[in-house]
Amino acid sequence: MFIHQNRLQYHARPSKPDPLYARKLQELIGGQWGEMSVMLGYLFQGWNCRGPAKYRDMILDIGTEEIGHVEMLATMVARLLESSPVEAQEDAAKDSIVGAVLGGSRVEDVILAGMNPQHAIVNGGGAAPSDSNGNPWSSRYIVSSGNLLADFRFNVTAESQGRLQATRLYALTEDHGVRDLLSFLIARDTMHQNQWLAAIQELEADGLESTPCPSSFPQERELGQVAYQFMNFSEGTESAQGRWARGRAPDGRADLEYVADPKPMGEAPELGQVDPRLHGTPAKPVPAST
Amino acid sequence: MFIHQNRLQYHARPSKPDPLYARKLQELIGGQWGEMSVMLGYLFQGWNCRGPAKYRDMILDIGTEEIGHVEMLATMVARLLESSPVEAQEDAAKDSIVGAVLGGSRVEDVILAGMNPQHAIVNGGGAAPSDSNGNPWSSRYIVSSGNLLADFRFNVTAESQGRLQATRLYALTEDHGVRDLLSFLIARDTMHQNQWLAAIQELEADGLESTPCPSSFPQERELGQVAYQFMNFSEGTESAQGRWARGRAPDGRADLEYVADPKPMGEAPELGQVDPRLHGTPAKPVPAST
Amino acid sequence: MFIHQNRLQYHARPSKPDPLYARKLQELIGGQWGEMSVMLGYLFQGWNCRGPAKYRDMILDIGTEEIGHVEMLATMVARLLESSPVEAQEDAAKDSIVGAVLGGSRVEDVILAGMNPQHAIVNGGGAAPSDSNGNPWSSRYIVSSGNLLADFRFNVTAESQGRLQATRLYALTEDHGVRDLLSFLIARDTMHQNQWLAAIQELEADGLESTPCPSSFPQERELGQVAYQFMNFSEGTESAQGRWARGRAPDGRADLEYVADPKPMGEAPELGQVDPRLHGTPAKPVPAST
Amino acid sequence: MFIHQNRLQYHARPSKPDPLYARKLQELIGGQWGEMSVMLGYLFQGWNCRGPAKYRDMILDIGTEEIGHVEMLATMVARLLESSPVEAQEDAAKDSIVGAVLGGSRVEDVILAGMNPQHAIVNGGGAAPSDSNGNPWSSRYIVSSGNLLADFRFNVTAESQGRLQATRLYALTEDHGVRDLLSFLIARDTMHQNQWLAAIQELEADGLESTPCPSSFPQERELGQVAYQFMNFSEGTESAQGRWARGRAPDGRADLEYVADPKPMGEAPELGQVDPRLHGTPAKPVPAST
Amino acid sequence: MFIHQNRLQYHARPSKPDPLYARKLQELIGGQWGEMSVMLGYLFQGWNCRGPAKYRDMILDIGTEEIGHVEMLATMVARLLESSPVEAQEDAAKDSIVGAVLGGSRVEDVILAGMNPQHAIVNGGGAAPSDSNGNPWSSRYIVSSGNLLADFRFNVTAESQGRLQATRLYALTEDHGVRDLLSFLIARDTMHQNQWLAAIQELEADGLESTPCPSSFPQERELGQVAYQFMNFSEGTESAQGRWARGRAPDGRADLEYVADPKPMGEAPELGQVDPRLHGTPAKPVPAST
């Protein structure tokens, strides 16, 4: 069960409205790596967790925090949209050069061209559960697999892609209020990258999971001869120079081997026929079925 | 530019047809973590790579290999479907008990209930670019961010989720031919987990990336006071017991701190008004706009 | 900002596992009208609300409650899945008749045919953010328009469709634990239908919104002559018998009129030509462009 | 069966082309609340209707009308696109200031920036079945539940959101032809809101449906103690001030009650384990499965 | 503008209910190649048509007919669902062997396993605008390009894939009523394949379009040297044996040439760097940006 507190986790007030930037900031709300994804991803992982209680509690701690992150970003977007196109047009009219060049309905068009039109038409000046191109958020952006190592690796990724996007959005604005919120979110992403990396260490220390994931599958059932081979499928051998092509494998279970010219181990496939009533094209003409 | 070789990378021939299993196996082709995802994810990452040549070449090596993995799985699915519902019905009729109980059109219904109906109606006995529920593959399953650490972390995840699903599918069949192919794919996933983990080590050794990702963002710009705090947003303090709540952070830059009762740092938000011509509900009644 | 309490809002424990029912129950989690939709719809409406504080607070009350509803349903689904296909097969083997008829790997197939295969392969026995056919939840299931009357009408709909689906799911099981949870959810849907209907009354009492919605658009700008006409576009005149075809309109602003044989008021459209470099087919042959 | 008449239901001719506005107007064609949604939603509701004939006939009347609304909007969009980017560029060149500043290929870029690029590249100057951001229309925008009250409530919503968007689009243009068509559509939305509200009255008068919907579910099966309680899950008690927190419930069956500090009624959930062959992370280490 | 006639274009009454077949038949309503696709594809092509009037009128003739095809299929599906799972269970109970083996809630599970669960939960016994796996119809299934040859080729495809699926569905039932409707739809698909092939002939006879499409692009602007070469990118030379590898090209403008061993004409790509504030991984370490 959840309780809402009225105050925000951090400040979310821009210095001034900016509908063009509001569109871009949507990526952090409803994009593939936006806060909706970490919020819902972590909540489902927590609710489905069958591992030790400390993991479940930790996952729900951060999942609950992320609801508040969506709240701050939605508040920020709503405030960035408080300057309507109409007011912007009036401001522009006061600036004679811009007014001369962009006059008439032109300035509104330029702003609306850069705006997400749905911010006006659909959301009436509010945040949308969508990305910076107006694509809807999809639950296929998240995962809850029941295997904590597999999922914590996803979570490290999400915090990395998310922090990367936040730093890009930091460079795309000079608004102090927006940068203030981003500096908070970027810091939390720093913590959360560390947190999930630490959680992976803990899983290994607890003897619950290790590489290769899932570690509970008996490795003698996999085809051992290709389990540590790097195969060079792209012309050129620059790839022979990396750590992935030599030395002990990171899982510590074998040495890596470089295969410069990989060969097919299978046959050229030739498919058989199926029921003629499916009317597929057969290998040679057949009489009509009934 | 690419060249196709006629032979498969490994064998892809089931012991006998099994349209019910064909549906399940689709998860490895067109699911969120299927081979289409790693194939297309790695190819786009390689084509977009601006880092050193050894990385680009390595990424394209594995991306090219994955095209051949989709090929093997598509071949396997096409062969699992070579027993049509009609033939299955005739086989069932020969078995008197099943025939008595499930007779008439019933056996076909049971098989079609478990089948993906689109395998018959849409694909005519061939593999579909879809998952085990018939959902289409979407390019939102992949990422190519331009930051290799962020993307390699995604790739470790993809190989973990993919190997996890392959081991589950291994448990759901006893067909020797299917298990033979899965033992190959699981082994390659072992290699590829190791490969991406090694590539992360290489990025760090080359001084190109480190935690927190992206490492090129000046960390003094983030809000330092919350960058290493674990916040306890879910009742109960089991989460205080983990590695994530104490000691040196995995990035080695600070100590982790446990905040048992996090407080809001922001204000209760109150939004202003927008252009009345958007006809949103205002804080108090206003005259009609024009 | 949000806080999670460890205890559930209500009980969520089935009498026994039932993976077939788990699939169906997913409709209430990630379906078009599932709890994810009301949770996220209300949260966004609350965060975007520019109306009086009582509305914003009320919307966030219910939005926060709904997070806990998703939590209960996810818990229920995870428990319904605790009987794995493998155990079910062993149970079946003990029952000689079923064993004889469905023996071998058949029973697993029947269960998996009815299961969502992704519950095993993707979620490893946990709930998915998807509907009963495995389709992902999409943020296009919700709306936050900035106009409270338009959105409260949506919310009445959501609670009606949601309660309808819950009563259907009630009929599809006899499990006491599942029915217990459904009796709670159905009761809350009763309250929430009443709540949104009351909120619509409040909006009207406060003079903020009325029919036709949005009430702030000056009605003299619409084409008055067709604003209260029922038009009979389908052969037969049964539609003349309803309340919609006669008497005072519900908005109280005019009388309704029945138009038995509506006539086109516009012309037959004929489109002009566009830039030949778009290579559309023109009304008559033209020389090639460059 | 359907028949097409050549003349449009109303005029659909803009005063002049405007590709930037054409993009915005797409929201009314293929958006979540566009005319495709009401057209197809009503048609499916009508085709599936098992209620009295007058309802079925009425639903198909309006569903058929809506096909013609899509037709008018598609015609309008095609005409708004008759000025190609190339012609616009030539017009701009004649205006010396604009020509100086925006010259070269710049003006085309500005127009194309505001345009939906697919209007040129994909549709060649025609309307698309998409929204104002180019997202495809999805049949998940509609519902046909078999319960007329649940669906009529959806229809009231659709006419409210649709009319709201049309009034916003009215404010975003000064083109007389466009406004003429919008004044027609807005008027029809006025009628259709009234129509569905009247239809709800008729359902209740006929004794077919009432609140809570569905009324045919025996209310003694729901958990009565929470069926009329307003629960305050968000800090602050502004929500105590509304109609939803006191007095007779709109369904007339009980009094509403305000619960200021709702308590969890369920337990803290703890999940059991599942088949180890799903390789989920268990509560404590287990030996590898086979 | 459109008018609805009460009678169906053809009969749509099954001999008996069959909820399992209802699921499959959905492919013809809301699948990629279902009747919704041809209905909406042709309507948009007609509304956007800038070619001679005979084409526009012809396209709208068939588009209007297709609305009635969706209507018949929706009616058929609603009738196939008139046997509820509950009634089916009672029927099964009368058959002692089935009753013994499948007794209890088992038969309902088998039927619901094969059913689309949303037919019960979401649509309450009505047709859905979805395919046979419950995926929503998407407007990306259709096209309206402004070029009639490109679109008529799509239409020939749609009528081919649609007829193919209808013949497969014909083989999957023995119900006389269902087969009667399918025999009508298959015949209309025969006509419509012929119709679009004839329309392509007409376009060519009118001098409006020809191969290569679009014919209005000056062919001297394409790279002539590769415009008629068949390139052998897959090992093996079976492809040299086909009509596509020799003789006059179907467009009659050149001879086809077989290139057995195609060579890359471009260089190995090496990308430059982008703004460091995007925090992509560069070719060598750089100092942190600000």
Place this chain on the structure above:
Amino acid sequence: MFIHQNRLQYHARPSKPDPLYARKLQELIGGQWGEMSVMLGYLFQGWNCRGPAKYRDMILDIGTEEIGHVEMLATMVARLLESSPVEAQEDAAKDSIVGAVLGGSRVEDVILAGMNPQHAIVNGGGAAPSDSNGNPWSSRYIVSSGNLLADFRFNVTAESQGRLQATRLYALTEDHGVRDLLSFLIARDTMHQNQWLAAIQELEADGLESTPCPSSFPQERELGQVAYQFMNFSEGTESAQGRWARGRAPDGRADLEYVADPKPMGEAPELGQVDPRLHGTPAKPVPAST
């Protein structure tokens, strides 16, 4: 199995960066008719092919070539994005008029308005697997039906729509490098249209498929009386003037007939009732179910 060659099939270097054009060019990568669609469509058709070897080999030849087309376009997009918004702003500042008018952060906004914001935020200056509006590529853009005639007709369409879009994109740029690549792609589309048309001739010459497709369905099972009738469902008789309304049908099996006033052959549908526990609205009031 596949091998990657380092050199591109053709040149892919623009004369200068152009982030606005990069967005548009995405249509050819990840749009409905982009190169991802032909690449993956042909690969799946080839892998599923049960027809003679020459067809399978030919299909895989072209499918493999198309991987290299995506590679060239991705390279081109990455290079078009090498001018960051920041550099563009500095360039603009040097031009005093633009600087004066668009100064401050305005020029960045104009460029970002026209850019796909995800090119910066998500992809960091790389190509995305999306279309020109940022919609993800979906596997529902392709088909693999098992019937080669049905699929080759789709392929002719794909090459027509693709070539059409490429010629439109040719008109939207004057960059010599971009036009050079487009001239190559347009030429290959010319070849591929010819190739698939030739393949259709070959199928017919081999006696494998003919019109109506699928030709293996016994035509006496379709309702002969409507199989060659053109039905005039749209007012006006312009459609009587075309080839589709008279003369021998293109399949050579019957004469076409024009039906000026088509009549319904079916009855007015009236649906029966379903299980009351689905709580649909019935034809008359019923007591509550349990």
